[in-house]
Amino acid sequence: MAYSKLSTNMYSIMEKGQRQARLFGKQVLVSSVFEIDKTDLPAFFSYKKRMYRGNRFFWSEPGRALTYVGLGSVFTLEANDPENRFQYVDSIWQELAASAVVEGKSSPYTGPILFGGFSFDPYRAQSEKWSDFAHTSFAVPKYMVTAHDGKFYLTSNRLVQADDAVLDDEELAQMLSDLQQLAPLQAEQDTDCPAMKEEIVPSDWMEAVREAALSIREGQLEKVVLARSLMLQGKEAFSSESVLLSLLEEQLNTYVFAIDKENSCFIGATPERLIKHQQQQLLTLSLAGTIGRGGSPTEDEELASFLSNDVKNLHEHKLAVDMIKSAMQELCLQVDAPNAPIIRKLKDIQHLATPISGVIKQGVTLLQAVEALHPTPALGGMPREEAIEAIRRLEHMDRGWYAAPIGWMNTELEGEFAVAIRSALLLEAKAYLFAGCGIVGDSDPLSEYKETALKFRPMLQALRALE
């Protein structure tokens, strides 16, 4: 695009933004969207790294039909108050979205997107390692590349005051031109295998599982998800870019995400949708019940068939389905779910999965749905409050954003949140990995321990810590 055309566009849209800012008496989001040629998405994540490091995100849907890469931020929303955190984000974003001036938008996946997430348990005091991640943290990026259905777009966002001078758009012109010639990002050369340390002594973790199973048999609760953490110590800082490349290549059927903050990056490849709002639909998933993959197609099918018929796994799964269905009935006019779970196969693991959908009731918002569902019994337990109490009492670690909702919303208030599992917090030369599993009355501590070991595998591989 010629630079002069860009200037005229920017000038007129900034003027509109200023008029709007005067009218509303507040700052207004001004956004312009450009369709661009195909570009390398991880390379864009790494673009001008010195400038954007600590202020970037990556999000890609399973199947990669939609990917967002955001750099910088023009608007941030951070809070640690545990009360009404979903309503807080909802009301601020609704107001900002309603006054936004957007030009050139030809797809719902372009224009200003609010991207971010929440911690798992806002009532838990934040530990040092999670200090970059407020309990509630969202941002509108300054620049965002969208890849959707084979098309690529650049969105440029500004936050405009009534009396702002028309901004120089040289940076944007430079970016549009650089985007045409980004060299594909290459993984770093093989590094030494990092040293591994269990953050919780295995026998202590298994003791917690035994205790949880006992409380369940005594009738104090029905299910609780207990997690544990591994720490990897590298020789030098872990590269979020290399981890991202590996996850994109290996974990096809997952949401690949990276949220880069000042000193740390939360990154992962989760298979679990929490909720998607698209047109009149709310779509969610119950994912609970786990087994490994077989070494041959026959063994793989035998394992899948065992999982589909295993009473313990079916019970764990049903608890999640029942709770999600009843939450969806409050949010939707009509709820659809199959009677029996299907098998969802990932690279190292297979799960029982039940997709659940419904027609959203008028006035219900995506964040209301997030609030109603988080945490589902697949990440917290059943009943919810008793399970959260048991996690606080037995887990002895800060989950931070692990197992919590992360995702995005557009100005039409549609969007999607996933549950941040199969994830790690990269903190310089350390990486903290998290994995958990559902405990029921007849859970065997050693089998549950092995199940968490399986769930660490995707991140261990991406961090080059698997032999």
Ligand SMILES: C=C(O[C@@H]1C=C(C(=O)O)C=C[C@H]1O)C(=O)O
């Ligand atoms: C808690 C995790 O996974 C969750 C627990 C599962 C289970 O208990 O079978 C399965 C999928 C996820 O909902 C994790 O991966 O850390």
